[in-house]
Amino acid sequence: MHRGVWYALAVGGLAVAGIAHASGTIEALARTCNNCHGVNGVSAGDGMPSIGGLPEGYLKTVMMEWKEGKRYSATMGRLIKGYTEEEIAGLAAYFSKLPWTPVAQKTDSKLVERGKQATQSCVSCHGPTGKAAMPTAPNLNGQNAKYLEMEMRKYLDDSIPMPAMMRMMAKQVKPEDLEAVAHFYASQK
Numbered sequence: 746m747h748r749g750v751w752y753a754l755a756v757g758g759l760a761v762a763g764i765a766h767a768s769g770t771i772e773a774l775a776r777t778c779n780n781c782h783g784v785n786g787v788s789a790g791d792g793m794p795s796i797g798g799l800p801e802g803y804l805k806t807v808m809m810e811w812k813e814g815k816r817y818s819a820t821m822g823r824l825i826k827g828y829t830e831e832e833i834a835g836l837a838a839y840f841s842k843l844p845w846t847p848v849a850q851k852t853d854s855k856l857v858e859r860g861k862q863a864t865q866s867c868v869s870c871h872g873p874t875g876k877a878a879m880p881t882a883p884n885l886n887g888q889n890a891k892y893l894e895m896e897m898r899k900y901l902d903d904s905i906p907m908p909a910m911m912r913m914m915a916k917q918v919k920p921e922d923l924e925a926v927a928h929f930y931a932s933q934k
């Protein structure tokens with residue numbers, strides 16, 4: 746089974762075949778995103794990432810990478826190909842202006858402590874709690890734990906296109922600590 750299938754199942758086996766490109770104002774377009782990403786872009790769980798309040802530069806970059814086929818995705822690549830560059834810029838601006846809200850989720854305190862120890866080399870870019878310390882990095886604090894773990898496993902999978910720099914960084918985490926790192930960042934406010 747191709748890895749991509751595994752990722753698709755991991756996010757809940759979403760039926761994406763029927764996604765059509767909505768038209769209208771940026772606000773109307775953004776409402777279609779919330780079907781998966783939650784109200785105001787705050788994840789309701791199931792491995793979906795929160796997107797409301799991510800840095801504008803990061804939002805625009807990832808969406809353009811999907812549009813241009815430079816970045817792996819189970820869902821977003823197919824979806825975003827139907828949007829123009831202007832719409833993508835508008836969506837990035839729209840979601841970046843929403844408040845970043847930690848996801849309501851349970852984390853395991855032992856894993857959180859272990860994860861904290863394993864993230865010393867991450868502080869320079871992600872800050873001590875995952876609150877982005879640079880405009881090209883997404884917030885990790887309070888992000889959905891399952892999503893964070895899946896994303897790190899994607900960086901570690903050399904058979905799919907993902908940004909090179911985080912590939913190198915993800916390799917600094919021992920494989921047995923990936924879940925703990927995800928719980929640590931997910932637990933931060």
Ligand code: HEC
Nearest residue numbers: 756759761777778780781794796804818819820821836883
């Ligand atoms: C059918 C569900 C679905 C819809 C609708 C959807 N997304 Fe996504 N989105 C995902 C999934 C799943 C991921 C994880 C990447 C992947 O595998 O596709 C994701 C990831 C993202 C990310 C990356 C977040 C991060 O932390 O890196 C951004 C940004 C994003 N989506 C923006 C949008 C925008 C903007 C819209 C509306 C135009 C949208 N999404 C609509 C399912 C969806």
Ligand code: HEC
Nearest residue numbers: 866867869870881882883893896897908911914917918926
């Ligand atoms: C040199 C700066 C830098 C360092 C150090 C760094 N990161 Fe990152 N990180 C980034 C950038 C930039 C991105 C966005 C990359 C992309 O487009 O996927 C990112 C993305 C991520 C993501 C994906 C989040 C999402 O919403 O998709 C995770 C998880 C992550 N980093 C974890 C870590 C961990 C764990 C470490 C330490 C082992 C680390 N990073 C070290 C800069 C860094």
